[in-house]
Amino acid sequence: MVFILYKKDTSPPCRSVQMVLHELGIYDVELIEVNLPERDHLKEEFLRMNPQHTVPTLIDGDFIIWDSHAIVTYLVNRYAKNDTLYPKEPKQRAIVDQRLHFDTGVLFAILRATAEPVLYNNEKSFKQENLEKMEAAYEFVEKFLTSDWLAGDQVTLADICCVSTISSMNVIVPIDKKKYPKIISWLQRCSEQEFYKKANEPGLKKFIEMFKNKIGN
Ligand SMILES: N[C@@H](CCC(=O)N[C@@H](CS)C(=O)NCC(=O)O)C(=O)O
Numbered sequence: 096m097v098f099i100l101y102k103k104d105t106s107p108p109c110r111s112v113q114m115v116l117h118e119l120g121i122y123d124v125e126l127i128e129v130n131l132p133e134r135d136h137l138k139e140e141f142l143r144m145n146p147q148h149t150v151p152t153l154i155d156g157d158f159i160i161w162d163s164h165a166i167v168t169y170l171v172n173r174y175a176k177n178d179t180l181y182p183k184e185p186k187q188r189a190i191v192d193q194r195l196h197f198d199t200g201v202l203f204a205i206l207r208a209t210a211e212p213v214l215y216n217n218e219k220s221f222k223q224e225n226l227e228k229m230e231a232a233y234e235f236v237e238k239f240l241t242s243d244w245l246a247g248d249q250v251t252l253a254d255i256c257c258v259s260t261i262s263s264m265n266v267i268v269p270i271d272k273k274k275y276p277k278i279i280s281w282l283q284r285c286s287e288q289e290f291y292k293k294a295n296e297p298g299l300k301k302f303i304e305m306f307k308n309k310i311g312n
Contacts, residue, residue: 098124099154101141103131104298105305107203107259108163109151113294114255115167119174132215164195167252181252190246194239194253201232202260209267213309220310221267229268233275236261240277243284250288258285259295266303 098121102109116124129135129150136148145152145161152161153169160166171181182188209225212218236257239245246253261270262282272279285291 099127100124101127101129101150101152103129103150105302106150107263110259110295110298111163111256112151112166114290115170117290117294118180119170121174164199164256179249187247191251191253194245195256198256198260202257205229205232206260206264226268229264233270233278237275237277240281254285262295262299263302266306
């Protein structure tokens, strides 16, 4: 079985999917880099597959699915050997789902709103109000961290999806160790995981470079 993943290395949701593929031991994946500035994602061929023109987009045989959270839950539901990444127990699953929706609606939303004007519209600095919203999001995450991981005592999809976004937000608004000690320890724990080293770190490095080139620091 060969999967096809349309992705962009710098994109946090694409890194989430790659981390989950790694964690599930799915390596037989054709990776296709989508050049967003060149508008590859707006070409007819891509739109036929995903009219919402977002990466990541995954093809599994005759099945096409996009949105990182939909992709990773599909992958675990279909291919995981156990349910630790996405527990079946309804209350535990609800907590993971809450964090996944928080990633979509709060974390990634503010990251995208902050980053895109600089990356694609040639703005030279980030909007102050967006930077404040990132701080507000950090405050939530600090409160969510009541154990080692974001949704209980073991790594779940909540950690994988949120860490790709939070490690990227950290590039724009560095996480203050004094204000957010739990986030700093959690980030450290995540960065020690094999899936993070293999599938978040390389793209995150490119993300950092991309901003250096745009705002020069
Ligand atoms: N909620 C989506 C967000 C995906 C997303 O916005 N991806 C960006 C790249 S980071 C993208 O495809 N942008 C191009 C576009 O929206 O046209 C997910 O988790 O997959």
